[in-house]
Amino acid sequence: MTTNPDQQGSTAMYDRSTQVDRSADSINFGIGQPDFALLPHALMSEVAAERFAEGDTELLNYGFPQGDGRFRWALAEFLRRGYRAAVDPQQLMITAGASQALNLVCTLFTRPGDTVFVEEPSYFLALRILQEDHRLNAVPIPTDEHGLSLPAVADALTRHRPVLLYTIPTYQNPTGRTLPHNRRQQLLALAEEHEFLIVADEVYHLLDFGSPPPPPFAAHADSGRVLSLGSFSKILAPGLRLGWVQTSAQLTRQFAASGLVDSGGGLNHFTSNLVRVALEGGGQKDYLEELRRAYRQRVEAMDAALHKHIGDRATWTVPAGGFFFWLTCADNIDTTALLDAAAGAKVGFLPGPRCSSVGGLDHCLRLCFAHYSIPEIEEGIRRLGQVFDTFQNPP
């Protein structure tokens, strides 16, 4: 048996989203990842075999800087159907996931100390990339039940000159909320007037459970103000490390000309070649339908369990897509302390302050419904209800 510490990351216990142990008998709704049991092993092994059988020598070579051409055409067609809007393959820059895309955006368009606007709350690991890795000055913009508050953006613009605004407009992480069409239009107008970039992290856009969301910011790629980040992590598998940026042809060229790409070639050439077969053959589309069905059932199960075990001790809205419920508890509940109590009951969640660029929102918490089966969701929420029953804030 190996004892090499470098191989520790190869176990399924790896949990990048919280420091909470993912041991077999605990149910940690803080984990914002797909269920391992739902991952598309059969599909990926079929498309890999098919792609290798094509037998060309380019598969294992360095890739084209902007991303493999045939893959970009297949992706553009897939997105055109999903977005119900034209997608130009020349406006797609292939990346190794949305996280890498965000990192590259910061490298290319920001300098340490620059101001960026972020939603309050936001995706906590994106905040790390912005605030810690790139030392940007993140200014939190309040959100309401429909996402980013546009009067608050306009107000902040009287005091700051942001380089970019980072938003998760659809089925947001952590709130599950979606920005309505009119607010999207207003934000685009403000970006034009005040000359900042909208970095729209649209990784959940295609993961609706019923009616589709408003058109994505990607539909405005031509404007030169929008960088839309997409990813296969939520619609196929995160281990593939495959995503894209959709933006104007001019900005796309800037990505492709970066030193990173110049040295390493296209950012995920090999995987994109396998996924291309899944796109062209319809496997990706069918798998996404399966995911939507499975997640819709999990949302319903979590909502029912929350009503049964949490009741009026928190408020929430049922997400129409994505991965997350966002619970607002009574003002006097400190969810960081609640998490300590929950560890004893072998249940976990992500406390609100982790999702805040300024450490606020301590009476809120995020629950992911994507990672566990329905019986586990029911059991986990039952445990959480018991934690609420006995919890008292520390003095």
Ligand SMILES: Cc1ncc(COP(=O)(O)O)c(C=O)c1O
């Ligand atoms: C909003 C958001 N952006 C990006 C990511 C990470 O995407 P990727 O795996 O493509 O880097 C996540 C995953 O949790 C997410 O929720």
